[in-house]
Amino acid sequence: MARVRPGEAANPAPPTVQRVRMRFAKRGRLRFLSHRDVARSFERAVRRAGVPVAHSHGFSPHPRLSWIGAAPTGSASEAEYVEIGLTRPMEPAELAAALDAALPAGLDVLDAAVAEGAALADRIDASRWRVELPGVEPHELLAALDALLATDSLIVERVTPSGRRNIDVRAALVRAEVDPPAPGDAPVEAVPPDGTPGAGRTCAIMTAVVRQTTPAVRPDDVLGALDVVAGLRPPAPAKATRMAQGLLDHRGDLADPLGSDRVTTRN
Amino acid sequence: MGLPWISVTAPSVFADLEPLLPRVAKPVQYVGGELNAQLKDWESAAVRWALMYPDAYEVGLPNQGVMILYEVLNERADALAERCYAVWPDLEALMREHRVPAFTVDGHRPLGAFDLLGVSFSTELGYTNLLTALDLAGIPLHAVDRTDEHPVVVAGGHAAFNPEPIADFVDVAVLGDGEEVVGEITDVVRDWKAQGRPGGRAELLARLAATDGCYVPSMYEVEYAPDGGIAAVRPRESAPASVTKRTTSDLDSWPYPKAPLVPLAETVHERASVEIFRGCTRGCRFCQAGMITRPVRERSLRGVGEMVDAAVRASGFDEVGLLSLSSADHSEIAEITKGLADRYEGTNTSLSLPSTRVDAFNIDLANEISRNGRRSGLTFAPEGGSERIRRVINKMVSEEDLIRTVSEAFAQGWRQVKLYFMCGLPTEEDEDVLEIAGMAHRVIQAGRAASGRNDVRCTISIGGFVPKPHTPFQWAPQAHPDVVDERLRKLREAVNSNRKLGRNIGMRYHDGRPSLIEGLLARGDRRVGRVIERVWREGGRFDGWSEHFSYDRWTAAAQAELEPLGVSLEWFTTRERDRDEILPWDHLDSGLDRDWLWDDWQDALAGTEQDDCRWTPCFDCGVCPSTGTDIEVGPSGTTLIPLTVVGGGPTSGGASAGG
Incomplete structure (x- = not known):
């Protein structure tokens, strides 16, 4: 015993x-x-x-x-x-x-x-996020993203437990684009990967690849930057899903951290 | 403040709730989906219960009462039960703004759609949260305003032994153990619905009033005397003159919860709990739980072993709490702890005995409990600082026992001891409280001598005493918070008077003022309901939380609502009652003989002790004959069956410690 x-x-x-x-x-x-x-x-x-x-x-x-x-x-x-x-x-x-x-x-x-x-x-230095923006038209999002990508630096402030931090969103942003609308010009319906029913209204979808920084730039920070740069304020809470993490390659794609030679595709 | 938008249907409100969740603190507490949660088909059940614990999720989820009833009800083919907890003010505001009704976390169904809303009150400080839930659910606050379409609001738990302060808000209060009566209530509701709801709500309540253990306040009329006291309580129509509590015998046949809920969010107790016995006859005079849960009914060694196995397998918890009011008093506690420590050897599964008495405790027990897991501090509750006051409260643990036990514990490697006390006890003087300092000093001295180290710790934790119904102290005057605070200030000085010892002693006590309000709610009558409602309308929420509790709001509401009626906050709290006074709960029968309680109160004043009927002859407290029960203690003649442990076997072979 x-x-x-x-x-x-x-x-x-x-x-x-x-x-x-x-x-x-x-x-x-x-x-x-x-x-x-x-x-x-x-x-x-x-x-x-x-x-x-x-x-x-x-x-x-x-x-x-x-x-x-x-x-x-x-x-x-x-x-x-x-x-x-x-x-x-x-x-x-x-x-x-x-x-x-x-x-x-x-x-x-x-x-x-x-x-x-x-x-x-x-094996991880970046994330790819998919962000659904219910109530936002794809062209509004596109214009805001163009404005953000046209800057060299875009600082947002975040309140963390250790105080206020300034975060450079633009510096961490590798790529950002509006996902193409569904065929037939129907409003894009928000259907996250888990199948939760969406709001059934217009919903722009953004894909963003963000480099890991300290503190990490989160989807909320990207949205904050879009507000600062273009006044984009989604009328309903956005839903963010991290789709991939991995090492960035020269094309801005992410290498699968579990396999040394597999590379994730971009969709 | 009624909410008109609520319709009585049962679709999930989650789609409306979800957009609000990113805007509130700890949203995970509202999403459900816990391991072992159940969600039954709405249409499959003839009777639907919403079970509420009226405090935050982190406190309510581990509650055993709710967990037991949730399983018992969901096992019935004709019933379903879903859970809900109090929502924090941040979500409450958003729910009002966006018209989202109060919901269950299982199906996110609106509370108003259920047949019954069962609310478990461990403490009176949850009353305002009941009103929030009713209002958010669109259920009229006052029982008298409800129709056939509204759920029957049922209060249970220890505070339901005096439900008079919430008599206006509840339809039924259930006294005692819930396992069996919850099924009988379900039968009554099922039959009434199947018969086409004859006689409407009034008939349903009359049928419930005829069910043993069910008290329907609206069927009793209270008349007040010119001096402010109660002149009479009269049952109307068929209602019984008094309602006797329910008592579940043979706990082995009620092995609930079988599959404990495993929260996703962090909660106050991160462990599987197994109730090893119910009831306590130690006879501590301040202890309402011990008085109202008699007699002692033990679960057998085998029953405990099987429940622990099922709970660990179903949950993945790494700690098992062996619960009761005084766990070391189980007649087979040595076999239970040794058997379980053997079974879980090398699996990092620890045991805890949350309530242990110094005199029932020994170091072998402590070693078994900590053998496979974490060795946290030892906790004891002498409750009173002086020998004299411990005789008054009938908590007869001697300081010699305490010093001997902690010395051995420190010698065995423990480094910290926690001691619980109460302040404001009947007959208490400054000296009774100041003796706590000497006791703590001697614990440090004994600890240093036994361990050979200077860094031993003693924490003294002090709560304000609140006299409770159905105890010998139900007649006692409650000490005013100013008196308590002043005594504790002197105690702190006394602790620190010896710097060398005092620096190793931590002292924790809370503001004494919430205790006075708890006292009002505990011993109040129906007139106190107006105070509760006023406080709630003025924003009172989560009164058990110091950051939400407002003493000034309560005292102002008490003044405004009670003084026009010729009574007051002080009348209900700091006033001593005499033998002849009709107490608001006298028609509610906990089994204790009123004369015996009075004699025990007189014995307390005389400093006379009362033994435990498990080891000495019956002293006629009245519970067994009036409830048709008997003490059920071991030896049970059973064994703790050795079992193969999850994750055990060859992988744990190298894990046994040497020595």
Whole structure:
């Protein structure tokens, strides 16, 4: 029987023998999860699924889950990343299926690969966002984006827990475009990837590739910049979804962080 | 402030709510979708319940009462239950602006569409939040204004043992354990609907009033005497003269919650909870929970083991709370803790005993609890600083026991001890409170001696005492907050009078003024309802939260509403009652014999102790005969079945600690 005595480590833990990286989505209502909420949900899912996750040592052992820049509360994502340390090797596909089954619907594991080579953080320097702007005409958005892209620098202010920060949106913006309207000139209907019904009115859709900076430029900051530069104020809250993360190539596309030689397509 | 736009249908309001969520704090608390949440087909159920915990989601979600009833009701083929919690003022304002009605988090259905709205009151400070929910739902605030189309508003929980202050706002108050009566209420509503709603709402309420444990305030008339007191409480028509609480026996046959809700948002208790017994006969005279939940009914060793297993598997929580009013008192607690610690060896699953008495506690127990997990501080509640006051409140733990226990704990590696006390107890003098300082000093000295270290900590946490109905102190005068605050100021001086010891002692106490309002709401009668409504109309919300509570608003409302009636805030709180006074809850029967309560009050004043009937002969408190129950304690003759643990097996083989 194990009794902890003064001066001993509380839980000498078995070592990490394998790391698996996973891409997961934050969808629908669960886009309102904060990063801490996501992390807690994963920690519990790992336990429910019986995954042999490694733990930190000490009096307060925590499962070894490493996170990469989380999508903000309220933003959906098709491309969040986490790395899990295991005490026993597992097939990545098996791990992904087990975790996906144990997570609440809306947190969905999409892809997994054994970690090798460069660190996850070194494989990501930009995000591609899709932002739906209900009530905004595509031509209004186009004009605003043209104005923003014509500047060299566009500073917006954001209130963070550590005070007010000035953020240069233009400097971080690699690319931004209006997605083409649906065929037949019908109003574009807002249908996010998770199938939540949209408002059924005009909705411009923007795709933006944003370089990772500190602090990170968020979709809200891009919208703030469009307000500053062109007075664009969507009448209803915009819905942002992170579609991809990865390393920027010379064309402004993103390389898949889980595969050294796969490159995501632009759509 | 009624909201006219609400129609009684059941489509989800989520599409209207969703655009508001990016504009409020912690939107995740309003979206539902928790693990083990249930959403049943609306049309499949003959009877539909909305279950509300009238506080913020982070407090309400872990509530066991709501979780139990949610499962019990959803297991019925002919019923469904959805949950809701109080919305914060930021969302409330947006809901009013955008005409979004109060909703459940499961189906986001409007509360007004349900047959019943069940509200669980752990504390009286949730009353204003009830009014917000009713108003946002388009349900008339006053029960008398409701029609057949409105839900039946049912109050439960400990505060429902004196529902008189909210008598105008609720249709029914349920006394006691809810597991069984909730089904009987469902049957009554189902039959009434199936029969074509004969006699309308009045008939439905009359049928509910005939259901054991259900009190329908509108069927009782209260007459007041010229001195301000109650002259008579008269049942009308078929209503019974008094309503007796419900008591669920054989907890092993009620293993709820089977699949605890796992919140997405952060909540106050991040753990799976298993109730290991219900009721307490320690007889602490201040403790309403102990008085109104008698007799003691233990869950068996096997029952506890099975529930813990189910909860851990279903939730993925890494902590299991073994809940009761005094968990170390379970007759098989040593077997439970050792068995569970063995079972979860190497899985980083920790146990906690949230309520433990010094005299029922030992270091073996503490070691088992912390064996697989985190070793947080030890917490004890001597409640009173002096031996004399502990005799008055019948919390007989000696300082010697406390010092011995903490010495051993410090010797075993613990570094922190938390001590809970109350201030403002009946007969209390400054000296009774100042003795807390000496006790804390001796804890530090003993801790340093036992551990050989200087950095041991003791935190003393102090709450203002509020006399509650159905306790021997129901007749006692409540201490005024000014008295309490002054005593605590002197206590702080006494703690710091020895700098070398005082610097290792933390002292926490809250503003004493909310306690006085809690006292008004706890021992108030129907006239207090006007105060609640006025405070709510003037913006009162979330009164359990210091950043929202306004003492001035409450005192001004009490003055405006009560003084024209010849009573006052002080009349309800700091006034001592005599034996003959009709108390507002006298027609509500917790099983305790009124004469026994009075004698126990006199014993308190004389400093005479009362033993526990689990270990000494029955002292005739009256509960068992009047509720047809009996003490149910072990040994149960069962064993804690060893089980294979999720995530255990070969992967955890290397995880056992040495030593």
